[in-house]
Amino acid sequence: MAKISERILDAFFGHPRGLPGRIGGAIMARGNADQERGAVERAAPSAGARLLVVGHGPGVGLALAADRVGPTGRVVGVDPSATMRQLATARCSDAIAAGVVEIHDGTADRTGCADTSMDAMVSVNNVMLWDRQAGLAEAFRVLRPGGRLVITVHRHVLDTSPEQLANDVTAVGFADVSLQVRPRRMNSPAIELVARRPAD
Numbered sequence: 354m355a356k357i358s359e360r361i362l363d364a365f366f367g368h369p370r371g372l373p374g375r376i377g378g379a380i381m382a383r384g385n386a387d388q389e390r391g392a393v394e395r396a397a398p399s400a401g402a403r404l405l406v407v408g409h410g411p412g413v414g415l416a417l418a419a420d421r422v423g424p425t426g427r428v429v430g431v432d433p434s435a436t437m438r439q440l441a442t443a444r445c446s447d448a449i450a451a452g453v454v455e456i457h458d459g460t461a462d463r464t465g466c467a468d469t470s471m472d473a474m475v476s477v478n479n480v481m482l483w484d485r486q487a488g489l490a491e492a493f494r495v496l497r498p499g500g501r502l503v504i505t506v507h508r509h510v511l512d513t514s515p516e517q518l519a520n521d522v523t524a525v526g527f528a529d530v531s532l533q534v535r536p537r538r539m540n541s542p543a544i545e546l547v548a549r550r551p552a553d
């Protein structure tokens with residue numbers, strides 16, 4: 354059984370819900386914005402691209418991605434937390450109205466996206482919450498050949514070694530897997546993994 358401190362943190366950040374979830378959402382929107390920006394930059398979506406954001410939380414990455422892909426692009430966000438979907442919907446209301454952003458109930462292993470339908474997929478601070486094997490297989494399925502996977506996570510919450518994560522990504526078929534350590538101010542560094550689904 355999880356310790357009480359873990360259950361409280363889970364309500365703020367892991368599976369955000371209720372008032373703690375809304376407070377956690379505000380903290381994440383402020384504290385993780387640079388990391389979200391870096392992840393979208395690494396995904397490098399061009400105008401008109403299709404980008405999947407898994408575990409978007411309060412939606413900062415969705416809004417940044419929408420700016421990058423522009424009016425002809427498409428950004429799909431999936432998150433199992435109704436509280437996070439509400440916050441992200443409010444943050445991205447203009448882009449949703451313009452048909453650029455859509456937000457759905459989903460998880461890394463259940464995105465609802467069609468095979469090879471995405472140019473890139475981004476995950477910020479949630480890979481430790483996945484069924485990792487199933488989530489990576491889903492990422493491989495929905496990315497087009499040549500599509501890019503970006504996973505970034507605070508080192509202190511990652512539940513495995515960065516090298517094991519890279520091995521797992523390679524095992525489902527991704528190529529050109531790279532790992533970077535990104536220092537953060539007054540906090541543990543972020544691990545950033547970038548990989549590519551090989552072209553057919």
Ligand SMILES: C[S@@+](CC[C@H](N)C(=O)[O-])C[C@H]1O[C@@H](n2cnc3c(N)ncnc32)[C@H](O)[C@@H]1O
Binds near residue numbers: 382
């Ligand atoms: C720590 S928050 C990170 C939110 C945001 N990306 C950030 O870094 O600020 C974790 C998010 O992952 C979501 N989540 C939980 N389980 C998930 C899963 N299996 N697949 C995808 N997202 C999940 C949570 O609902 C929550 O919004």
